[in-house]
Amino acid sequence: MNERKKFDLFPFLTTAVCLVAFASAAAQNPEEGTLIRQANSAEVIPISLSGFSGTAQEVLKFDLEVHGFEVVGGDRAKFNLSGSNNGQVGGRLSDQSKTTLFSKSYTGGNTRSQAHALANDVIFGVTQRKGVTQGQIAFRVGEGKTSEIFIADYDGANAVAVTHDNNLVSAPAWMPGQRKLFYVSYKSGFPDILAHDLTSGARQKIAAYGGSNLSPAVSPDGRRVALILSKTGNAELFVCNADGTNLKQLTKTRDSESSPCWSPNGQTICYVATSGRAGLYKINADGGPPQKLQTAGVGGNLTEPDWSPDGKTIVFTAQMGSFNICTVPAEGGSANVLVDGEDPSWGANSRTVIFTRRKNGGRGLSLLDVPTKRVKDVTRISGSSSQPCWAK
Amino acid sequence: MKRTTLFNFFILSLVLVFTATGCKKVPKGTTAIPGQRIGVGSGKTDGIADGGIATPALPANPDGTIPFADGRPSDWETRTKNREMFAADIVYFDVDSASVKGSEKSKLEAVAAGMKSQPGGDLLIEGHCDERGTEGYNLALGDRRANALREYLANLGVPADKIHTVSFGEAKPAATGTGEGVWSKNRRGEFIFVEPAK
Numbered sequence: 232m233n234e235r236k237k238f239d240l241f242p243f244l245t246t247a248v249c250l251v252a253f254a255s256a257a258a259q260n261p262e263e264g265t266l267i268r269q270a271n272s273a274e275v276i277p278i279s280l281s282g283f284s285g286t287a288q289e290v291l292k293f294d295l296e297v298h299g300f301e302v303v304g305g306d307r308a309k310f311n312l313s314g315s316n317n318g319q320v321g322g323r324l325s326d327q328s329k330t331t332l333f334s335k336s337y338t339g340g341n342t343r344s345q346a347h348a349l350a351n352d353v354i355f356g357v358t359q360r361k362g363v364t365q366g367q368i369a370f371r372v373g374e375g376k377t378s379e380i381f382i383a384d385y386d387g388a389n390a391v392a393v394t395h396d397n398n399l400v401s402a403p404a405w406m407p408g409q410r411k412l413f414y415v416s417y418k419s420g421f422p423d424i425l426a427h428d429l430t431s432g433a434r435q436k437i438a439a440y441g442g443s444n445l446s447p448a449v450s451p452d453g454r455r456v457a458l459i460l461s462k463t464g465n466a467e468l469f470v471c472n473a474d475g476t477n478l479k480q481l482t483k484t485r486d487s488e489s490s491p492c493w494s495p496n497g498q499t500i501c502y503v504a505t506s507g508r509a510g511l512y513k514i515n516a517d518g519g520p521p522q523k524l525q526t527a528g529v530g531g532n533l534t535e536p537d538w539s540p541d542g543k544t545i546v547f548t549a550q551m552g553s554f555n556i557c558t559v560p561a562e563g564g565s566a567n568v569l570v571d572g573e574d575p576s577w578g579a580n581s582r583t584v585i586f587t588r589r590k591n592g593g594r595g596l597s598l599l600d601v602p603t604k605r606v607k608d609v610t611r612i613s614g615s616s617s618q619p620c621w622a623k
Numbered sequence: 624m625k626r627t628t629l630f631n632f633f634i635l636s637l638v639l640v641f642t643a644t645g646c647k648k649v650p651k652g653t654t655a656i657p658g659q660r661i662g663v664g665s666g667k668t669d670g671i672a673d674g675g676i677a678t679p680a681l682p683a684n685p686d687g688t689i690p691f692a693d694g695r696p697s698d699w700e701t702r703t704k705n706r707e708m709f710a711a712d713i714v715y716f717d718v719d720s721a722s723v724k725g726s727e728k729s730k731l732e733a734v735a736a737g738m739k740s741q742p743g744g745d746l747l748i749e750g751h752c753d754e755r756g757t758e759g760y761n762l763a764l765g766d767r768r769a770n771a772l773r774e775y776l777a778n779l780g781v782p783a784d785k786i787h788t789v790s791f792g793e794a795k796p797a798a799t800g801t802g803e804g805v806w807s808k809n810r811r812g813e814f815i816f817v818e819p820a821k
Binding site for chain 1 (some may be wrong): 683684686687688689690691692693694695699700719721756757758759760762763764766767769770773774787788789790791792794795
């Protein structure tokens, strides 16, 4: 339900979809063996593209490869997408037996958005899973001694600076269902938490207490914010209303708390506590005793958890010499080390993760398909990009 | 002395309540970053610890942590930040540690002595890290370092309500490059003297 809500709330539906033939009927009644439908299949799906060029070809290839497909020559492909982008993008998806699964064309928007829409339909047509090709991200771009918050399409296209403070910022977090970001700004000389309405441009100070004000995370219903304050003299986890009122302290430890995230039902917060080593903990969002999350198989400092929208899995960074993106069941258990990287954020499909990789002295964003562990780099803009967060 | 502090706090509270009431008149849609206070809806001054009025004296919590004064000095941006005064007293830390090392204690004593000789000033402590942590982790680590230094100075008698902290994580390295020679220079706490209002 959450997942559906998130898709519906963030439509880029400038693209009108015309169903020409077959539509989803074929997808719902597949020939045996035609469609790959395991919910979390780690199988890479070979697909061929024909008839596309330029931006449309690039977008389709990128989108499909982010979602566990591999674009190959026609002879190795299990599926073929043939079509064109002359004037408008359209395509016909067929399987190995040349049976047409759907044929669709798109109007409105531009070539890029039409190609994203077609890619999403191919992903759903083949896997019955929704894609995240129409998602947006917020992230931090550092350049020299300053940094700004940017938003962009999930592949890095159409990047736009949200802040122009010529100062330091950090930790953008999207308010679910709204064009609003929360982040940390050093404009006052101290780290304060601001809420930034992307439509009006208005900014509101949410937390500016003595000490640090860090790591805002908005609850799935958009009503509350989890945040880290050190106003007591030590970093602790707090929650407040989305306007900063009704502040409540959740932890009271000599440890240092950091990096909160919410369970999709809004009842639990997962966060990091550091005493010696940093580990993952869970706490009831209304207060209660913290519970350590078991993460067997990984060591070092564990940081930056993010809870999947389907509630099942927590992704996090393990600092074990280098940095590794890892997952663990939300109830705790054995952790999986996936790839090198840090600061992961789940896409709405609970399958694609956007994260940060260090390269050439800077940082850039990459997308990880969790079951296949395949990684694609997001288009880099100048400077060092990090701290990605998916629009929810 | 204590009475004066309490009186000042009372005045500050009045100002805050007044500001809060004033804020309601700011039209929505106006960018209102400077001066806008949080938590003003209840009509109470915001951010006061559960203990209420006890904040000005900033007594240590039972676990040794020392709370911050509510909010920040209103004249902060206009006051001169003197980075030279304690430039020789930069405190360095071990990897992934916020413990004050024995070798660094004399620097803290010098800072404490300097602060006591300038009772009208404030102190800003910057917590910094090397790049070998994630950005989020390093912001938390820089915060721990700054808080550890603040606690140490408060225990040396510097009034805690005069000590402010900021964590920059790894965003402001003292040296760039890689290797322990660089990293060890970046794991640090810096002290900035904030001169009294003129």
